[in-house]
Amino acid sequence: MQxxxxxLLIGLINGSFYALLSLGLAVIFGxxxxxNFAHGAQYMLGAFVAYLLLQYLGIGYWAALVVAPLVVxxxxxxxxxxxxxxLYNLDPLYGLLFTFGLALTIEGTFxxxxxxxxxPYAAPPLxxxxxxxxFMFLPNYRGWVVVVSLLACLGTWLxxxxxxxxxxxxxxxxxxxxVQAFGVNVPLLLTFTYALGAGLAAFAGVLAAPVYQxxxxxxxxxxxxxxxxxxxxxxxxxxxxxxxxxxxxxAEGLTKVFYPEASNIVIxxxxxxxLLLRPAGLFGRDA
Amino acid sequence: xxxxxxxxxxxxxxxxxxxxxxxxxxxxxLVAPMFLYPIFLMKLLCxxxxxxxxxxxxxxxxxxxFGHATFFGGxxxxxxxxxxxxxxxxxxxxxxxxxxxxxLGLVVGFFAIRRQGIYFAMITLALGQMFYFFCLQAAFxxxxxxxxxxxxxxxxxxxxxNDPSNMYYFVLALFVIGIAIIWRFINSPFGMILKSIRxxxxxAISLGYSVGNYKLGAFVMxxxxxxxxxxxxxxxxxxxxLTDVGWHMSGEVILMTLLGxxxxxxxxxxxxxLVVTLQNYLATSDFPVTIITGIVxxxxxxxxxxxxxxxxxxxxxxxxxxx
Numbered sequence: 001m002q003x004x005x006x007x008l009l010i011g012l013i014n015g016s017f018y019a020l021l022s023l024g025l026a027v028i029f030g031x032x033x034x035x036n037f038a039h040g041a042q043y044m045l046g047a048f049v050a051y052l053l054l055q056y057l058g059i060g061y062w063a064a065l066v067v068a069p070l071v072v073x074x075x076x077x078x079x080x081x082x083x084x085x086x087l088y089n090l091d092p093l094y095g096l097l098f099t100f101g102l103a104l105t106i107e108g109t110f111x112x113x114x115x116x117x118x119x120p121y122a123a124p125p126l127x128x129x130x131x132x133x134x135f136m137f138l139p140n141y142r143g144w145v146v147v148v149s150l151l152a153c154l155g156t157w158l159x160x161x162x163x164x165x166x167x168x169x170x171x172x173x174x175x176x177x178x179v180q181a182f183g184v185n186v187p188l189l190l191t192f193t194y195a196l197g198a199g200l201a202a203f204a205g206v207l208a209a210p211v212y213q214x215x216x217x218x219x220x221x222x223x224x225x226x227x228x229x230x231x232x233x234x235x236x237x238x239x240x241x242x243x244x245x246x247x248x249x250x251a252e253g254l255t256k257v258f259y260p261e262a263s264n265i266v267i268x269x270x271x272x273x274x275l276l277l278r279p280a281g282l283f284g285r286d287a
Numbered sequence: 288x289x290x291x292x293x294x295x296x297x298x299x300x301x302x303x304x305x306x307x308x309x310x311x312x313x314x315x316x317l318v319a320p321m322f323l324y325p326i327f328l329m330k331l332l333c334x335x336x337x338x339x340x341x342x343x344x345x346x347x348x349x350x351x352x353f354g355h356a357t358f359f360g361g362x363x364x365x366x367x368x369x370x371x372x373x374x375x376x377x378x379x380x381x382x383x384x385x386x387x388x389x390x391l392g393l394v395v396g397f398f399a400i401r402r403q404g405i406y407f408a409m410i411t412l413a414l415g416q417m418f419y420f421f422c423l424q425a426a427f428x429x430x431x432x433x434x435x436x437x438x439x440x441x442x443x444x445x446x447x448x449n450d451p452s453n454m455y456y457f458v459l460a461l462f463v464i465g466i467a468i469i470w471r472f473i474n475s476p477f478g479m480i481l482k483s484i485r486x487x488x489x490x491a492i493s494l495g496y497s498v499g500n501y502k503l504g505a506f507v508m509x510x511x512x513x514x515x516x517x518x519x520x521x522x523x524x525x526x527x528x529l530t531d532v533g534w535h536m537s538g539e540v541i542l543m544t545l546l547g548x549x550x551x552x553x554x555x556x557x558x559x560x561l562v563v564t565l566q567n568y569l570a571t572s573d574f575p576v577t578i579i580t581g582i583v584x585x586x587x588x589x590x591x592x593x594x595x596x597x598x599x600x601x602x603x604x605x606x607x608x609x610x
Contacts, residue, residue: 035409083589097351097545097588101582104538106581107581108578108581111575221416224534227409228413264424269417275410
């Protein structure tokens, strides 16, 4: 029973990261029509910025949680403005290939500078230790990750569905030319969106730093799983991306209890089944 | 009338250049082992074939597969396994590798063709990663160690392939066969239909073609030829490891094709030559290849999307020659 709840918790944690990352992918894809392969690299960058802030400037976890997404978001904005924006009128595959190259470059650079092995990053003292829930022992930090990522997902959803800025974003998704004709600065909106997605990925990276180790390779293997999550959910809806992320994380956790050998591949198997039964994805609109 | 004759002249220019390139290339490849390290040349041939097989899908059908390492590495594992454990002759080993890759292609293609464009790429990437995890855990691949010291055996039981020059001409022969099959395939009615799917899928459907079957056919064909390259690589290096099935390998073949020129016959070979040479050159330094690969990727997409050969064809000189 202990093992079941333990794995469920790990599944929930993984699911939080899947949800945060697939949410960012969906937001970027919705407006830019670009699949951001560098999303994993931006997640890794977030963790590394937190690690470097602590190492060289002594800036701790709480500040990093704000600073790292801003730094990575700014980096994303520069990339979008100088390079990615030239690719919008082309086949979306070029966007994928460009961001793939970007991911390789970032990953390679950090591997060159810091080696392939992971660096430990301690959880903040406030969240150290754990709580006994009676049926299981809950490390406080992990509980925090689940709660705060859920809040971040909901916040992004609210931003897009309920605010004025969000309504511009949604309108630009439907018809960018018309929105521009109404006097909205669409190119700026695109830059903002890419920065927002990159920032979300970096936020997830800072959250992940104390759970996993900070390593140059932490992003890329994750992003491939997130791609499968995105195929399962379909990129049509923001809420769909969030729900699918959590569902698949939990499914993975459960598989670890009942059939550990398959835990690495269960998400890909689910993806294959969904493709057979509902090719557009569970929440997908586009066929 | 004047225009017509000029047009014929230019066509003639292109075919003369192509014939000249072909003669020089074949002649060069025949005598190359006297000047260059045979293992390096064989590696070059394997990757050139791999890139051409990949281009069959991307260039001529418009499908971007991000999981071709599955067929390359999978075939390498199959060939290595049957050569080492069953002790079959190399031609049987290669055949089994090709058949295995074709089967994998059928399975992956069956799922992947359900979606188009960007989703197709993500699905093939995910299924490729799934195969990677399978290889990591399966018993016959020996996990992290891979299959080591694979015997090259005797071709048809007669010709000893441990001799470097025998091996080189064996690889060259398979390479030429592979390229000939690709050339025949893209110039066949089947290839024409693939091109029409690439240009306008909806129209191909409305003309009554079962687009799905054609795509699957192209996918299996590409996987089988990729398998040929992978099987030969396993024999050349005498091992099969996880590197060959990882997503880095899938990315590498995309880069080769993109750099050389998507949708051209010789572009992928040029790209493969450049990438393999670069890797060999950097192998001795501690500077990671990944950074260069990534930068070249970005530069290709931003600056010359047609690739080196494609840009040449589109240049003034290329147009004058009639490409």
